[in-house]
Amino acid sequence: MCGRYTLLSDELDILKEFDVQRIDSYEPNYNIAPGQRVLAVIRNGNDKRAGYLKWGLVPSWANDEKIGYKMINARSETVHQKPSFKTLLKRKRCLIVADSFYEWKKTDKTKQPKRIQLADRKLFAFAGLWDKWEDGDRNLFTCTILTKEANGFMQDIHHRMPIILPKDKEDEWLSPNEMDPTSAHQFLQSIDVDELTAHDVSSYVNAAKNNDKTCIEPLAD
Template sequence: MNVCGRYTLLAEELDILEAFGISNPIEEYQPRYNIAPGQNILAIVSDGQKKKADYLKWGLVPNWAKDPKIGYKMINARTESAADKPSFKRLMEQRRCLIVADSFYEWKRNGKEKQPLRISLQDRKLFAFAGLWDRWKVGDQELVTCTILTKEPNDFMSEIHNRMPVILPKDKELDWIEKEKKDPYEMRDFLLGLPDEALTAYEVSSYVNNAKNDGADCVLPLA
């Protein structure tokens, strides 16, 4: 199981627009209980003037890739090495995005079993993962895809998993997506130096294990 391989976005559209200062409506927005790799996910990019919310396919397909199936292996990128990797270096410079969420799932090993947990921020509902995006085009086939950056776990997450997604503090979101070209190592250090926000978690049922299950039962606390 990838780190940050599933998450939720249950907020109302208006709350998302307000939280992230977006003026364009989100086409065909639907709250989601079990967002999975390979699906279209809500991301925010900046053109230097304003922020725009749109759907990107989760699973990065670099613009030089021969086969778009590579995306299934690239749902996450390690922040520590992203500035060194051909797939991510150019994106760290100029193709950074926010991936909108309100909780994520992680599976904690419990003997031979893995117990799913729903993890969210203690003090605010909506947040953004740090993401990277790219555009792949061959003939008339085009994909705009993204990946979620991960890092070493904080004290809270280390009890659950050996990696965690990078969650941007509210006042650092614009710094991450501003349009200017940046040094990829500077952006790596920016992410690794972010303060940790307090997290909370509770156990949910194995219903969430199946990516086809996308209903309220996914987030019900385990009895």
């Protein structure tokens, strides 16, 4: 799964990396948690646009927005089979911008948090889906991160991992054209994750309220 991540990069680097014109009210975040605002890139016609979505998908048909806390991740293996996701796969795909994520490795006595990054790329994007939920005059824009079985590197840490899109696959995922759910599923399953690195960090990161550089500092050997 993916339950915490970071976005610390400079705003200008993000604009350049994802070919977008502006980001309103950008703030770096050392400990992004479910329920918070997350920076995403979507297609606005033929143009790309960066903006904030709430992490935790609330589908347009939902009766209660609290469902979002149960839908921070979506399994890529079955997402094309679920009615709640099929429409989103067709035309509501997004990039969720990040530069590392956290995962907790189980040990005999506790869970050790680790910060995981790409070895050769600072900024990257998770494959995501988004939707708009309406309650009277109130509109809520939310998203979920797609996950898959862990690769060889991640298996030692956790059995699931977020789908990190290779740079040359981002525009295909964001294509303004509709994508058949089966084709979207095949696309997601074909993704090979770039080389990853990881280091232990303090349990300080366990509390979502903690949001400073202590979250990412490597533990001494």
